[in-house]
Amino acid sequence: xxxxxxxxxxxxxxxxxxxxxxxxxxxxxxxxxxxxxxxxxxxxxxxxxxxxxxxxxxxxxxxxxxxxxxxxxxxxxxxxxxxxxxxxxxxxxxxxxxxxxxxxxxxxxxxxxxxxxxxxxxxxxxxxxxxxxxxxxxxxxxxxxxxxxxxxxxxxxxxxxxxxxxxxxxxxxxxxxxxxxxxxxxxxxxxxxxxxxxxxxxxxxxxxxxxxxxxxxxxxxxxxxxxxxxxxxxxxxxxxxxxxxxxxxxxxxxxxxx
Amino acid sequence: xxxxxxxxxxxxxxxxxxxxxxxxxxxxxxxxxxxxxxxxxxxxxxxxxxxxxxxxxxxxxxxxxxxxxxxxxxxxxxxxxxxxxxxxxxxxxxxxxxxxxxxxxxxxxxxxxxxxxxxxxxxxxxxxxxxxxxxxxxxxxxxxxxxxxxxxxxxxxxxxxxxxxxxxxxxxxxxxxxxxxxxxxxxxxxxxxxxxxxxxxxxxxxxxxxxxxxxxxxxxxxxxxxxxxxxxxxxxxxxxxxxxxxxxxxxxxxxxxxxxxxxxxxxxxxxxxxxxxxxxxxxxxxxxxxxxxxxxxxxxxxxxxxxxxxxxxxxxxxxxxxx
Numbered sequence: 226x227x228x229x230x231x232x233x234x235x236x237x238x239x240x241x242x243x244x245x246x247x248x249x250x251x252x253x254x255x256x257x258x259x260x261x262x263x264x265x266x267x268x269x270x271x272x273x274x275x276x277x278x279x280x281x282x283x284x285x286x287x288x289x290x291x292x293x294x295x296x297x298x299x300x301x302x303x304x305x306x307x308x309x310x311x312x313x314x315x316x317x318x319x320x321x322x323x324x325x326x327x328x329x330x331x332x333x334x335x336x337x338x339x340x341x342x343x344x345x346x347x348x349x350x351x352x353x354x355x356x357x358x359x360x361x362x363x364x365x366x367x368x369x370x371x372x373x374x375x376x377x378x379x380x381x382x383x384x385x386x387x388x389x390x391x392x393x394x395x396x397x398x399x400x401x402x403x404x405x406x407x408x409x410x411x412x413x414x415x416x417x418x419x420x421x422x423x424x425x426x427x428x429x430x431x432x433x434x435x436x437x438x439x440x441x442x443x444x445x446x447x448x449x450x451x452x453x454x455x456x457x458x459x460x461x462x463x464x465x466x467x468x469x470x471x472x473x474x475x476x477x478x479x480x481x482x483x
Numbered sequence: 484x485x486x487x488x489x490x491x492x493x494x495x496x497x498x499x500x501x502x503x504x505x506x507x508x509x510x511x512x513x514x515x516x517x518x519x520x521x522x523x524x525x526x527x528x529x530x531x532x533x534x535x536x537x538x539x540x541x542x543x544x545x546x547x548x549x550x551x552x553x554x555x556x557x558x559x560x561x562x563x564x565x566x567x568x569x570x571x572x573x574x575x576x577x578x579x580x581x582x583x584x585x586x587x588x589x590x591x592x593x594x595x596x597x598x599x600x601x602x603x604x605x606x607x608x609x610x611x612x613x614x615x616x617x618x619x620x621x622x623x624x625x626x627x628x629x630x631x632x633x634x635x636x637x638x639x640x641x642x643x644x645x646x647x648x649x650x651x652x653x654x655x656x657x658x659x660x661x662x663x664x665x666x667x668x669x670x671x672x673x674x675x676x677x678x679x680x681x682x683x684x685x686x687x688x689x690x691x692x693x694x695x696x697x698x699x700x701x702x703x704x705x706x707x708x709x710x711x712x713x714x715x716x717x718x719x720x721x722x723x724x725x726x727x728x729x730x731x732x733x734x735x736x737x738x739x740x741x742x743x744x745x746x747x748x749x750x751x752x753x754x755x756x757x758x759x760x761x762x763x764x765x766x767x768x769x770x771x772x773x774x775x776x777x778x779x780x781x782x783x784x785x786x787x788x789x790x791x792x793x794x795x796x797x798x799x800x801x802x803x804x805x806x
Contacts, residue, residue: 255653255719260664263668263677266676266680270674292591294602296574297692310688314696320678320685345576
């Protein structure tokens, strides 16, 4: 063993040893490169490139990334196809599920949080049994100037335009089948779509902006029961959305989030 | 050292050694083969064999069917709502039963440091299944990267035949070192570090859920295999292969070597992805008349179909006793 090693590092070693040495250096270089490549996955995590909205029941972010086995079973059971798997830009989050609420929010069409039941590793915590217990983030009126209700305006037509592919379960249309939002036009005097389509009881309401009864302007107020599903963000007809979800945010008492 | 331990160490990177002791039965065969008549007979048989140009792709064809069907089942289960195997190769549900890829499950357990009942059930089921089916048979009968790598290997051999590229081998211990590194990294960082570069997970998810940028990494690996190092990933890197290799060490499904008909031409070692497991086919390397091929064997059957004298064959240990 020691002889082999010393031969390996002698400059005038025999051709066999020279080839052995070259192979060993090559092996070390490739091993180093592969470990290095795998560690690149740290960059998006450390730099916090993305704060993703995770599916219902997701445990603490770092634990979520390690517990997830990247199989996409949650993707497969979602009736509105809200869940997507991340690409290499998410580093160690490659293959980990997330939701882009503006594109397709989770509207709890499945009632029983199917993604949680599908998760084989507990990355989506099985401790939850109903949608009211979910905590994905908190909705916030991020662009108040865009809010139609705050301008006292109503809304007519398809919430996100005729070409929008997003789905939503309208209880009045079909209890079991989510339908295209584009095929479900609205006609409201004061825009209240975020309140109307919120799947959680009492999570959001409209409040008058002044004491004047003739003032039609209203402002959405988010309440503590908000689970951060992002339905309001998806349905908001303003562009960009007046209301968005702060992923992973938690409710802090006394904070006027609306 | 027992042959079992030897096979295990060879899988981890040790060079196979020439045996010092032969069994009496092996001694008789070796002496007969080494005698003047034996040598003349071998020469004649090799000449006849070269004449006949024997060729078969029986096992390869079945393997390719298996890889395509299994991966297609995953895709159709989601895309066409067949719901037979839901999930990806890393973890899935087969008609409702949890299944988890052993290496992915290991990474998750090391990183997350919790044992979850569903994952334990899934890992146990898969462990049993691949123990029964031959361990690294996962590689050659299911893994989608293996199929792409086989095509890359064909290109490599074609180019090498024309002298355009040459194979740059690595030390086989590289895989063991990387395996240990990824275990330590998962434990230390709390992330499933290996999954970030696993072409198996990337490919499986791409088939099922649609193309991703991560496929560029898979392409890069294939280019290394075509132009620089034959079967680079499967031979010297893949921790998944090693995990299944550990299981395969104990599996009843084996390729068995028969010394007596062997002409020691080495055709098997030329086609084999892990030729170190076939060291006993070299003259003077077999210490018995019948030898089980070691743990690293992927049960791909290439050696079985290329051997003109049927010195290599599939065997299921204990099945003969059972029947």
